Amino acid sequence: MQLIVNKEEAGGTLLTLADLAENGEAVVERIELAADLAGRLMELGFVPGHHVSVGRSAPGGDPRVFRVDGGEIALRRETSSCIFVRRVKEI
Amino acid sequence: MSVSQQGPGAADAVQVARHKLVAIIGPPNSGKSTLFNRLTGLRQKVANFPGVTVEHRVGKAHMAGHHEVDLVDLPGVYSMNPRSEDERVSHDVLQGRMEGLEKPDAILLVLDSTNLNRHLSLAAPILSLGLPTLILLNMADDLKSRGGQVNVELLAAQLGAPVALISAVRGEGLDAVRRFLTGGLGVPRPVELPVLQDVPACRQWARRMASDAKYAHPAPQVWTRRLDGLFLHPVAGPAVFVLVVLLVFQTIFTGARPMMDGIEALVSVTGGAIGGWLGEGWVKSLAVDGIWSGVGAVVVFLPQILLLFLFIALLEDSGYLARAALIADRTMARAGLQGKSFIPLLSAYACAVPAIMATRTIESKRDRIATILIAPFMTCSARLPVYTLIIAAFIPEKQFVGPLLGSRAAALLGLYLLGFLAAFVTAKMLKSSILESERTPFVLEMPPYRMPTLRSVGLRLYERGMAFLKRAGTVILAVTIVLWVLASIPMQDGKAPPIEQSLAGTLGRAIEPVIEPLGFNWKIGIGLVTSLAAREVIVGTLGTIYGMEGETDAAGLQKALQSDLTFGGAVALLVFFAFAMQCMSTLAVVRRETGGWKWPAIQFAYMSGLAYICAFITNQLLS
Numbered sequence: 056m057q058l059i060v061n062k063e064e065a066g067g068t069l070l071t072l073a074d075l076a077e078n079g080e081a082v083v084e085r086i087e088l089a090a091d092l093a094g095r096l097m098e099l100g101f102v103p104g105h106h107v108s109v110g111r112s113a114p115g116g117d118p119r120v121f122r123v124d125g126g127e128i129a130l131r132r133e134t135s136s137c138i139f140v141r142r143v144k145e146i
Numbered sequence: 147m148s149v150s151q152q153g154p155g156a157a158d159a160v161q162v163a164r165h166k167l168v169a170i171i172g173p174p175n176s177g178k179s180t181l182f183n184r185l186t187g188l189r190q191k192v193a194n195f196p197g198v199t200v201e202h203r204v205g206k207a208h209m210a211g212h213h214e215v216d217l218v219d220l221p222g223v224y225s226m227n228p229r230s231e232d233e234r235v236s237h238d239v240l241q242g243r244m245e246g247l248e249k250p251d252a253i254l255l256v257l258d259s260t261n262l263n264r265h266l267s268l269a270a271p272i273l274s275l276g277l278p279t280l281i282l283l284n285m286a287d288d289l290k291s292r293g294g295q296v297n298v299e300l301l302a303a304q305l306g307a308p309v310a311l312i313s314a315v316r317g318e319g320l321d322a323v324r325r326f327l328t329g330g331l332g333v334p335r336p337v338e339l340p341v342l343q344d345v346p347a348c349r350q351w352a353r354r355m356a357s358d359a360k361y362a363h364p365a366p367q368v369w370t371r372r373l374d375g376l377f378l379h380p381v382a383g384p385a386v387f388v389l390v391v392l393l394v395f396q397t398i399f400t401g402a403r404p405m406m407d408g409i410e411a412l413v414s415v416t417g418g419a420i421g422g423w424l425g426e427g428w429v430k431s432l433a434v435d436g437i438w439s440g441v442g443a444v445v446v447f448l449p450q451i452l453l454l455f456l457f458i459a460l461l462e463d464s465g466y467l468a469r470a471a472l473i474a475d476r477t478m479a480r481a482g483l484q485g486k487s488f489i490p491l492l493s494a495y496a497c498a499v500p501a502i503m504a505t506r507t508i509e510s511k512r513d514r515i516a517t518i519l520i521a522p523f524m525t526c527s528a529r530l531p532v533y534t535l536i537i538a539a540f541i542p543e544k545q546f547v548g549p550l551l552g553s554r555a556a557a558l559l560g561l562y563l564l565g566f567l568a569a570f571v572t573a574k575m576l577k578s579s580i581l582e583s584e585r586t587p588f589v590l591e592m593p594p595y596r597m598p599t600l601r602s603v604g605l606r607l608y609e610r611g612m613a614f615l616k617r618a619g620t621v622i623l624a625v626t627i628v629l630w631v632l633a634s635i636p637m638q639d640g641k642a643p644p645i646e647q648s649l650a651g652t653l654g655r656a657i658e659p660v661i662e663p664l665g666f667n668w669k670i671g672i673g674l675v676t677s678l679a680a681r682e683v684i685v686g687t688l689g690t691i692y693g694m695e696g697e698t699d700a701a702g703l704q705k706a707l708q709s710d711l712t713f714g715g716a717v718a719l720l721v722f723f724a725f726a727m728q729c730m731s732t733l734a735v736v737r738r739e740t741g742g743w744k745w746p747a748i749q750f751a752y753m754s755g756l757a758y759i760c761a762f763i764t765n766q767l768l769s
Contacts, residue, residue: 091229092587097345098224099591100264105349111378113473120378120472120592124349125261125363127370127592129472131479134587 072107072121073136079109081140083123088137100124101138165206166215167248168327171236171272172256173265174222175593177284181256181314182219183605185323209328218247226271226342230509240275252278252331254323259283259311260294260364267352269305271342278331279307286311286319294364301359306335315599370465370594377469387473394457395555395562398450398530405449413442428634431642431694436630437623439693440686443703444618447531447682448611454527455610456603458496463598467492468590475588481570482577484508484588487517491569494524495562496610498732502739512583516576518739519749522732523569523725525562527614528681532723533561535685539704540716564724568756622686625676629690645694664722664758665715665765677728684723714768718761726757 075081083105086093100123101107110120110127118131130138172178186205204218220239221232228234235244242249255272257265262283273279283289283296289311302309308326312319340351377383417438424430461467471488478488487508494501501521508514525533537557544553551559577583632650634642645651646668653675654668661671669691673684685703692706711719727733727750736746 088587092589094227094345095224095229095589097349098227098267099589100349102346102349104346111374113378113475114380114384115476118472118475118588118590120374124264126264127594129468129475129588129590129592131475131588134589 069139070142071136072109072130072138072140073132075109075140075142077109077111080143081107082143083107084139084141086138088134092134096134096138099128100126101128106143107140166251166327166331167218168207168215168252168254169218169220169239169250170254170256171220171240171268172222172284173224173258173268174591176222176256176258176265177314178219178222178256180602181254181282181284181312181323182217183602184314184317184320186217207327209324213328215327218250223268225268225345225348230507232506235506240272240277250277252280252327254326255279255281256284256314257281259285259289259296260292260367262296262356262361263353263363264349265352266355267348269355270339270348270351273305273307273334273336274339274342276333279334280323280326281305281307281309282319282323283309283311284314287313287316289364292364292367294362296356296361297359301355301361304337304355304358306337367594373595374469374592377466378472383469383473387470390461392551392555392559394454395559396551397457398453398534398555398558400552400555402449402453406446409446409448413438413446417442428642431634432627432630435693436633436690437626440626440629440690441618441623443689444531444622444682444686445615447534447685448614450530450534451527451614452607452611454530455496455607458493459603459606460598463596463602465593465595468592471590472592477570481573482582483513483516483573484510487513490517491521491524494521494526497526497528498522498524498729499735502732502735505739510583512577512581515740515745516573516581518736519576519745520569520573522727522729522749522753523565523572525565525724526681526729528729529561529723531682531685532677533558533720535703536707536711536716536720539707540711540713561720561724564721568725572752617680617682618686621680622683625679625683626686626690629672629676629687630694633691633694642694645691650691663765664761665712665718665769667710669710670715670719674722674728679728679730681723681728712769714765717768718765721764722757722761724757725753725760727753 069084070081072081083101083103085103086096086101088096101121102124105124108122110122112119116132118129119135120127120129121135170178170182182205185207204216207215207217209215218239220236223233223236226237226240228237238244239247240250240253253272253275255269257268269281281301283298289295296311298309298311308322310319310322310326312322314320338351340347342348377386417434420438421430421434424433461470470492474488475484478484487505490501490504490508493504498521501524502518505514505517505521508517537554541554541557545551546553546556629650632653633645633648635649636643638647642648643651646655650672651668654672657671657675658666658668661674666674669688672691673687676687677684688707689703692703695706707716733746733750736749737743740746
């Protein structure tokens, strides 16, 4: 499995989950967080290669719900901004 | 757990058979507790929220014939790498390292069949324990109705362990559990297992197992998306939240009224009848003026308590509470806490004791202690009788916000907000001083919305109602009897003295100078002393005191209070109860959870001091 794909994707920079707007979709690339938290996030489905879509949020946009692997997980911006993703090509 | 040594025909049995111990484990929200309730019939809290089952619960399940097994319901886990205290509990039990509990003989692994790709990854560490395991794919009805499917035989072959589709809510497919538990228990022989420490590998393994078993993921739950569209809407979401809260408070006041009037009438009629039957004398005085007035004054509040718990149960079981925690996270962050603290704090509105136990889901030790320390500020149900009694006596019923909110409900709401405010400020103080720590990450799973079942809500109301009545029948009864004795001695000419000259009255007048600046007289003082045991005891105490003075029913209690308290004193009393730490059970559980007397002592001193000062200021301002 590819853990790191297209570090500099077609001229664009790498995004984080926090950069995505509601209904945005992306594929997880890597998590830059302490091993403990990263492990918990992976158990919840934020595994490199997995598809994530962006759901609703609390008023003000933080924390926000992310749909991953059949579950809905709420994360604060400080956490979601450490999950790097590759945007799914819009068609 | 105690080893039961009672087998069928134990008298002549040579070998003493121990019941099998079976552990129920699964990810949060997979329906473990529902299954546990189904199998044991033991009353237990089920909540549609990650991490509500923090203590393991044990029960007995009857199998076919005379067979019986002991079941233990464990907290939900995502993996076997324990990251919070409740995950550690599950972990230790399954490893046989839990003190007082033997290693289980078998495991029931409960997974949500509508989310198998993810939930199956827990099967890897569970199967590798090498204990006989039955894998239960729960919510099979939901899977089917949303067009998903799975081949159970293929999955069983892959995992090397029996697999069954069940619906714990409907009680479907539970024969498989009984067959498994009564049959010979085989050790699982999975075809392959991933390296357990490698989380991505476990996930991949789970997906492969699911796809090999021809798992078709069900269509997304349309309702969850639609409801989130409303409840997490930037404007409508908070508005709905406020409306729900207002509705709860208004209903507690107006909805419970007819039933309360009924109980009141019943207490007064039966009291009169018993009094007539007993005739004059000290027996009548004890039974009617003491016990009947004291315990009756508290029992009257049963409908309000039940209504409060009905709302809490509906909000929790429907999955709305997780959304409320999400909305509240920013507020909690401002107090230096995290959204996860919101869950225990919300349940502290029912009772601080389970709330403090629920803090075990908080990973950060400092956050956990801060949450424990502020939990008793949340308005628990024991304050409700005190609040409503005083509000009804001193605040006239008027429309406050149109027909939506009356002045009494508004006053009650204000007291709830006051408690929340005290908790908020205290948390902020603690988190910026002695309990300062790094911000802890907030990771919270949003469960799908589910229709609360009559069975689960009913069981909880029954449990709560019985607990309330039990307290009325034990603590309050005991305090009432002691109080009656203290109020009846020393005898004067073979009769009870005027209550002022009794021992209770003397004690009350001894502390009067301390509480006089708060606007309380010696009668309230006696109530404050007895309510150290539990807050609602003051209502029973006042019931007894006034009962011995000749007033018996609750309306009489209100009238009597009006003559004893000024408006300023009444508000000061409300403020005092909002802040003071009058609950032995809470102090005991804080000592247990923090491992010493240091924190409960700090908590008691701080809360009592705050209550005294704020009640003093209130009384001085208003009179």
